[in-house]
Amino acid sequence: MVTTPTENNRVLLASRPEGEPTAENFRIETAAVPEPADGEVLLRTVYLSLDPYMRGRMSAAKSYAAPVEVGAVMEGGTVAEVVESRSPDLEPGDLVLSHLGWQEYGVQPARHVRRLDPARAPISTAVGALGMPGFTAYAGLLQIGRPQPGETVVVAAATGPVGSMVGQIAKVKGARAVGIAGGPQKVAFLQELGFDVALDHRSPTFREDLKAAVPDGIDVYFENVGGHVWDAVLPRLNTYARVPVCGLIAHYNATEAPEGPNRVPQLMQAILTKSLTVRGFIQNEFVKEHYRGFQEEVSAWIREGRVAYKEDVVKGLENAPEAFFGLLRGENFGKLLVQVGPDPTR
Amino acid sequence: MVTTPTENNRVLLASRPEGEPTAENFRIETAAVPEPADGEVLLRTVYLSLDPYMRGRMSAAKSYAAPVEVGAVMEGGTVAEVVESRSPDLEPGDLVLSHLGWQEYGVQPARHVRRLDPARAPISTAVGALGMPGFTAYAGLLQIGRPQPGETVVVAAATGPVGSMVGQIAKVKGARAVGIAGGPQKVAFLQELGFDVALDHRSPTFREDLKAAVPDGIDVYFENVGGHVWDAVLPRLNTYARVPVCGLIAHYNATEAPEGPNRVPQLMQAILTKSLTVRGFIQNEFVKEHYRGFQEEVSAWIREGRVAYKEDVVKGLENAPEAFFGLLRGENFGKLLVQVGPDPTR
Structure with a gap:
């Protein structure tokens, strides 16, 4: 009442x-x-x-x-x-x-x-899963990342509402999913969600761990974090890799640019020599064409137990x-x- | 004999x-x-x-x-x-x-x-015009840049075999072409080629000149140079701008990364907030599908006097x-x- x-x-x-x-x-x-x-x-x-x-x-x-x-x-x-x-x-x-x-x-x-x-x-x-964060994952991964069966998809903040959906949709599409999160509890949860590999970005061996986790390189890196994770991912990206960029939480509180050297030339060089696609997006862009399909597909995957949140x-x-x-x-x-x-x- | x-x-x-x-x-x-x-x-x-x-x-x-x-x-x-x-x-x-x-x-x-x-x-x-450099311009501009009539296309090294073709094809497609080159002689030549605006990147007022030259912002920046031109272009890019990257000649002789601060976060932030597409490429990728069309179209444009080299x-x-x-x-x-x-x- x-x-x-x-x-x-x-x-x-x-x-x-x-x-x-x-x-x-x-x-x-x-x-x-x-x-x-x-x-x-x-x-x-x-x-x-x-x-x-x-x-x-x-x-x-x-x-x-x-x-x-x-x-x-x-x-x-x-x-x-x-x-x-x-x-x-x-x-x-x-x-x-x-x-x-x-x-x-x-x-x-x-x-x-x-x-x-x-x-x-x-x-x-x-x-959440059936709202803006879920749609951000769905649209960015499928429209920009376009993972193919057998390809390797990496996502950070992987226990969050966007990252967890990215990894699980990658699995639905037959790709390998590597999730990155902070701390052992979150890493354990990623394993429950069915990620093929779960990594702790706070580990002192994170760079080596990531290298070992992607023996065939990275085909899609879903970027929602930035910072040292992006630095570690860049050298592992394959030719023609796709990088949908939907967030950069590591930088949101920054008051000034970090110390040098300026690595923009190095990033542009990687984009050039590996024919990378780096594409920023906001989910609104895809609503008209893909929102209905998202609602139908993801709610079905949740019912079928293929996607959890x-x-x-x-x-x-x-x-x-x-x-x-x-x-x-x-x-x-x-x-x-x-x-x-x-x-x-x- | x-x-x-x-x-x-x-x-x-x-x-x-x-x-x-x-x-x-x-x-x-x-x-x-x-x-x-x-x-x-x-x-x-x-x-x-x-x-x-x-x-x-x-x-x-x-x-x-x-x-x-x-x-x-x-x-x-x-x-x-x-x-x-x-x-x-x-x-x-x-x-x-x-x-x-x-x-x-x-x-x-x-x-x-x-x-x-x-x-x-x-x-x-x-x-040249009908070979690898011309095809680099043709494929990168049309397949990645995708200029629409009335949009603004910017290219540096614009008197070179790639840049000059980029600007001229942009004009054929109904876009506005802004060319950047080094020195007054080259700038004059860009005007002969029909670029809407020609800028000298050596000018001490280059940043302001560029800003004035693109009152509606930049929709396509064809990147073949890097360095300070890219720094000046980035703040002028429009939402959904496309940046085909085919070369970075300003960095080829660099022995170490330039002094800080590290502007990678700033670049990624621009990619995110403006939904940019930054895409490296080598022309080989497009040969199978587009080389024949390139040969036919560009040789016709040369015969018709729409494209010079x-x-x-x-x-x-x-x-x-x-x-x-x-x-x-x-x-x-x-x-x-x-x-x-x-x-x-x-």
Whole structure:
């Protein structure tokens, strides 16, 4: 039963971070619950998705999306419940994928949300395995990486919602999957997920471990990390290797370029002599053509047990900033969600 | 009338260069003229093509092709005349595209050479506008760069055999062509060729000049140079820009990585946030599918006056090393050829 709420707790961007964000960059405040206009719905946040791209939105630097304004609610994808509807398409109690940001309640035009079927998959997957992170993996791997049977696919942050999906889809497509993660617990989980080899990038022998793990070289490196992993991967890439680039979490908090020498010439030389394809992308680019196929294929693979996913659920909106800092440090283990309010399906 | 030769002057790789190659890295010697076996032809070099890739062949470092051995004849594409034939497919006096390297005479299997029709185009174009450099431009621009009408294409070393073709084909395809070259004489020539804008990369205001020349940003940057041109281009690339990489002549003589900071993170960040495609290639990759179309299209464009080419002909094999050093310094003006012996068509 849905009651009429009066207070809306929300997390605002208080200031832009220099380097690693801190608690001072956020401010929690209580506002009035907004009222839906014609065609709109009032939504209650159940799950807020925390994702690395949000670090970019905190900065004023030009990127593929506009930054969050200082004083505005932090952006973010949400799974929410309809509290009040002024649209014939939705009614109270409906569960929807929405983009409310870091707050308990929000209003959106009904046509901007998508109704979820809890019978089809747990609703939290709408922001994970069956949502933006899963689609990032699916589209980047299949449209840019194009792994062929028997080829070797390497991915870092491999227990995360993107990386874990990349490795598992690579296996579905008959490729060898090598996953890289931080720490023995995550490495063990990659083995459970069916990765052929799981490596710990914190190991002092990481470079040698990677070399030994890819005796036939690397055909696809799905780049979502950057830093020393990319440095170790580059010499192992095969001729015609493909490198979809969807994230560079190792660099998001950097305040200046790292010490020299400048290795851009070396990177360009590798691109030239090995006929590499290095291709940045944002999943939006592929939505129109491939989103429906993604939903059908991946939900089937989940049902068939060919693809598994792991969630890391933090309770309470007030804990979102801390959880986000941990995400940037690689401390989450699986898809990071903030449970903002009760999940009516559980 | 073809006489039987007895002496064969040739240029050997005497030692591997450290940095910029010097005369000491080459040795000129006189050897006996080889005899063709069954199925082979004895050829006399008319034109030897000098190309930047040869710098790579002088080094032992791993690349897309094996290095020239120390003590072996320097590699290179040639236009040659058949002196003696032991193949039913060729006869004395025939002119062929061949790969004799830096020498006056050589033997090749008849099936490894391609007969040229002097009535169709000047034979020297077989190693230039209608040869490997022209095809590099054609395949890289059209298969990777894919310029659309109204888009902006930028190319450096734009008076060279690759760059000049890139700009002219971009114009044929309805794109805007911005050419970059070194010095006012070359800039003037680019204007003659029909480039929309021609820039001098030696100008102290080069960065600003480039910015002003591309008010709508850059959609295709055909990379054959590297160095400070690439640094200036990167911030001007548009979302979804394509960067075919076929050469990095600015770095070929480098003995160590340039001073820091390390700008690899910055480059990867640009690739990510602008959804760039950076793609290395060697023209061989496209030969099977596109070489015939290239020959037909480009020779038609030349006949129609839509595409022009410029040759820089140095006489005498003994001058090949000096000419090659000048090529690496950007001193040639047009496609660099060594005329090793008389051209029977002139």
